[in-house]
Amino acid sequence: MSLTGKVALIAGGVKNLGAQTALELAGVGANLALHHHSSLSQKDAAALQAKLKEKNPSIKVAIYQGDLTAASAVTKLFQDALQDFGHIDIVVNTVGKVLKKPITEISEEEYDTMFAVNSKTAFFVLKEAAAHVSDGGKIITIVTALLGAFTGYYTSYAGSKAPVEHFTRGVCKELQSRRISVNNVAPGPMDTPFFYPQESSEAVDFHKSMAMDNRLTMIEDIAPIIRFLCTEGVWITGQTIFANGGYTTR
Ligand SMILES: NC(=O)c1ccc[n+]([C@@H]2O[C@H](COP(=O)([O-])OP(=O)(O)OC[C@H]3O[C@@H](n4cnc5c(N)ncnc54)[C@H](OP(=O)(O)O)[C@@H]3O)[C@@H](O)[C@H]2O)c1
Numbered sequence: 001m002s003l004t005g006k007v008a009l010i011a012g013g014v015k016n017l018g019a020q021t022a023l024e025l026a027g028v029g030a031n032l033a034l035h036h037h038s039s040l041s042q043k044d045a046a047a048l049q050a051k052l053k054e055k056n057p058s059i060k061v062a063i064y065q066g067d068l069t070a071a072s073a074v075t076k077l078f079q080d081a082l083q084d085f086g087h088i089d090i091v092v093n094t095v096g097k098v099l100k101k102p103i104t105e106i107s108e109e110e111y112d113t114m115f116a117v118n119s120k121t122a123f124f125v126l127k128e129a130a131a132h133v134s135d136g137g138k139i140i141t142i143v144t145a146l147l148g149a150f151t152g153y154y155t156s157y158a159g160s161k162a163p164v165e166h167f168t169r170g171v172c173k174e175l176q177s178r179r180i181s182v183n184n185v186a187p188g189p190m191d192t193p194f195f196y197p198q199e200s201s202e203a204v205d206f207h208k209s210m211a212m213d214n215r216l217t218m219i220e221d222i223a224p225i226i227r228f229l230c231t232e233g234v235w236i237t238g239q240t241i242f243a244n245g246g247y248t249t250r
Helices: 016-027 039-055 071-085 108-132 155-161 163-178 201-209 219-230
Strands: 007-011 031-036 061-065 088-093 133-142 181-187 240-243
Touching: 007 016, 007 071, 016 031, 016 039, 016 088, 016 219, 031 039, 031 071, 039 061, 061 071, 071 088, 071 108, 088 108, 108 133, 108 155, 108 163, 133 163, 133 219, 155 163, 163 181, 181 219, 219 240
Parallel strands: 007 031, 007 088, 031 061, 088 133, 133 181, 181 240
Antiparallel strands: none
């Protein structure tokens, strides 16, 4: 199914899973409004723009920057994209932050940051998406396989991603009459720079051993699932799709 003429806004859209999702959606013709956060991600944005041009020279691509933990920044991102593209049909939110620590060592500041990035940002992206995505559109938030696992030390990470499942269920009902599907995708431990800093080599081996082929989830395993939700998968809504090679039971 083609997405020619459609506009996909990807929050956290210039590197790792966000960039792979951009390439995947460009392959089926979507125009792309790509957000990044840090100034460091600017070079990722430039590299991705070159790759996208090669993959599909006929699509329009625009890049936006912002710290989306402020609701006003989320509103500005949507307003800027609407001004440039005229409409938004797909929203994919890959924004996330991980912390692996015993609960006894987590400060109030760390708790607030984790919930600001993982819950508050997801909530206000859903709010703006609900207000602006065209009828028949698609909204997808990236959560984590840890929502289906008993695991210590990720309490603030999994705990701050967990509310998104309920945000998604509620918004899916609110948008049902406009045929907008609203879902989450929950990857297993994924082979990106997001994953490694908090893991020992033994922990990496353990995570690998929990999935088929004794490997981590790859961004190439996940981006086609996001494309499917944006194309043939229209009947799926209000769900969290766990894609982790058997890492968890959900
Ligand atoms: N890698 C894994 O093991 C794994 C497994 C399961 C789920 N996930 C989830 O998958 C998603 C993508 O992860 P990834 O592995 O592709 O790593 P990633 O590229 O580092 O994704 C995280 C994104 O969040 C953005 N971000 C962080 N703070 C932000 C803020 N205040 N405002 C706006 N954006 C902000 C980052 O931008 P900057 O880097 O510019 O700050 C980055 O684009 C995340 O939601 C993560 O929780 C990852």
